[in-house]
Structures are given as C-alpha cells and as structure tokens.
Amino acid sequence: MGFFRFAVPLALAAAAFALPAAHAETAQDGRFIRLSFSDGRPDAVGLEAVDEQLGKVGVRVSEVPIPEASRSLIETSKTRALDGKEQSRLLSIFSLDRDGLLDQIAKAGRKPAVEGGGALSISEKDVPPYPKVYDMKALDAETVAFLMRKFGRLHVNSADDGHGIDEVMTIVSGGPYTWFFALEDETVAKVRFSEVKDGEKGWRISYPGLGPHGGYFDAPHGLVVALAHGPERFVMRYEAPNVKSSRRLNDNPWIDFTANPPLLLDRSRDAGR
Numbered sequence: 363m364g365f366f367r368f369a370v371p372l373a374l375a376a377a378a379f380a381l382p383a384a385h386a387e388t389a390q391d392g393r394f395i396r397l398s399f400s401d402g403r404p405d406a407v408g409l410e411a412v413d414e415q416l417g418k419v420g421v422r423v424s425e426v427p428i429p430e431a432s433r434s435l436i437e438t439s440k441t442r443a444l445d446g447k448e449q450s451r452l453l454s455i456f457s458l459d460r461d462g463l464l465d466q467i468a469k470a471g472r473k474p475a476v477e478g479g480g481a482l483s484i485s486e487k488d489v490p491p492y493p494k495v496y497d498m499k500a501l502d503a504e505t506v507a508f509l510m511r512k513f514g515r516l517h518v519n520s521a522d523d524g525h526g527i528d529e530v531m532t533i534v535s536g537g538p539y540t541w542f543f544a545l546e547d548e549t550v551a552k553v554r555f556s557e558v559k560d561g562e563k564g565w566r567i568s569y570p571g572l573g574p575h576g577g578y579f580d581a582p583h584g585l586v587v588a589l590a591h592g593p594e595r596f597v598m599r600y601e602a603p604n605v606k607s608s609r610r611l612n613d614n615p616w617i618d619f620t621a622n623p624p625l626l627l628d629r630s631r632d633a634g635r
Contacts, residue, residue, distance in 0.1 A: 398554070425565060453493055484591060498536060521596050527593065532587040574610045
C-alpha cells in the first residue's frame with residue numbers, strides 16, 4: 363500500500379477462536395466493520411455489505427483466525443514495540459505463499475498486476491521491503507502525525523513501466539483502523555475496522571495498488587502484517603492521470619489536514635458541498 367513507508371525506519375531511527383462474522387456494526391462485544399460514503403448516502407454495515415461495495419473496485423475484506431502461536435507476541439505488543447526477531451516470528455505465522463496471494467486476488471475478482479504474481483519481496487527506493495510488520499508501538503506521536511499526512515492522502519502504487527502492485531493487509535491486533543478507497547462513481551469510501559480484541563478474528567484487506575487508496579492509523583497499539591507483491595520496485599504516487607478516479611489523488615474528503623495532527627472526520631467534506 364505504501365502505508366507506513368517510513369514507519370519502522372523513523373520509529374527506530376528519529377487453536378484459533380472462531381467467532382461469528384461481523385454482520386452488524388455494534389455487537390455485544392463492540393465488533394464492527396462500517397463503510398461510509400463521501401457523498402453522504404447511508405452507510406454499508408457488516409462484513410457482507412461492505413465487501414459487496416468494495417468488490418466493485420477489486421477490494422476484498424474478510425476475517426481470519428488468529429493462531430494461538432501469535433498470542434504471546436500480541437500481548438507483548440500492547441506495551442512495547444516488537445523487536446526484529448519477534449516481527450520475524452509474526453511474519454512466519456501470517457505470511458502467505460504465492461498460491462495464497464494469488465488466491466486472495468482471485469477471491470477479490472481481480473487478475474494479478476504482474477502475471478503469476480511477480481516478486482514476493484518488493485520495495486520503494488530506500489524503504490525496507492515487503493513483507494513487513496506495522497507496529498503502532500514503534501511510532502511516537504510526531505511520527506504518527508507525519509504518517510497521517512503522508513498516507514491519509516489518496517495515492518496509488520506502481521512501477522515506472524505502469525504495472526501496479528497487489529497488496530494484502532492483515533489486522534492482527536489492536537485498532538480501530540481506517541482505510542479509504544475510491545469507488546466507481548468517484549465517491550471515497552471510508553472503511554472503519556473495529557479493534558481486534560483478545561479471542562477475536564483478525565481483519566484482512568486485499569486490494570490493487572493501482573486503485574486510489576489511503577489509510578489513517580491512530581490506534582494506541584496494534585499489529586498489521588503487510589504483504590505486497592508485483593514489480594520489485596514501485597513508487598507511491600499522488601499524481602497518476604491514467605488511473606480511474608485520478609482526480610481523487612493527493613487529497614481525502616474524510617480527513618481535515620489543517621488540524622495537527624490531521625483529524626479523521628465523521629462527516630465527509632464532500633457531503634457539505
């Protein structure tokens with residue numbers, strides 16, 4: 363995705379339980395997934411309804427079991443950042459092989475950006491490669507605000523030859539988290555995922571890097587396993603006139619960028635026009 367492009371570098375340097383699917387915004391345990399439209403139409407609530415809307419632009423949301431082997435790492439991450447060895451252990455638990463990644467693309471109704479899936483370890487210039495772990499405890503307040511400005515703006519990820527990348531983000535713990543996607547009619551969807559609590563399933567998002575998207579992570583703690591594949595090198599772009607909904611790039615109607623730190627809005631700026 364390009365989320366946390368500098369997250370870990372800046373921070374360091376400057377038996378699964380099967381629960382019911384999230385079919386309503388607020389269950390007794392507070393678990394929900396909600397998609398809000400920037401034009402103000404009624405929200406889509408629950409996993410099935412949200413997935414139906416996002417599937418129109420090749421995005422898939424789903425739930426994934428949290429293996430018992432990851433529990434100690436999740437508990438540790440509530441109080442401190444994971445070290446390198448701990449991150450490697452988490453990646454070994456949640457990473458997908460080529461077949462698994464291609465299966466995520468097929469389930470989303472897409473074709474891979476690069477035939478066969480491309481390289482499984484890819485990166486931007488001077489940025490640690492995917493796969494990687496995004497750890498909220500690795501970020502101080504200044505870095506979080508920087509990332510809100512940097513990655514809250516809708517962008518696309520592509521190589522210089524025009525090939526996009528394919529991305530899979532698995533929310534392992536913590537939250538809430540927010541993603542944004544430009545839809546077919548150029549409205550911007552705000553997708554809010556509730557906190558992944560002990561004993562709950564995680565959230566997984568599969569999407570094309572060439573679709574305008576963004577993210578806003580403000581959770582006090584949490585872990586996201588980030589996978590991306592395709593061309594070995596790619597660029598995060600705020601301008602890409604040849605992609606759909608390109609006019610939506612380099613801004614986000616769901617974020618007030620004049621605030622410090624940038625503020626996630628309950629009501630889209632579009633809806634007030």
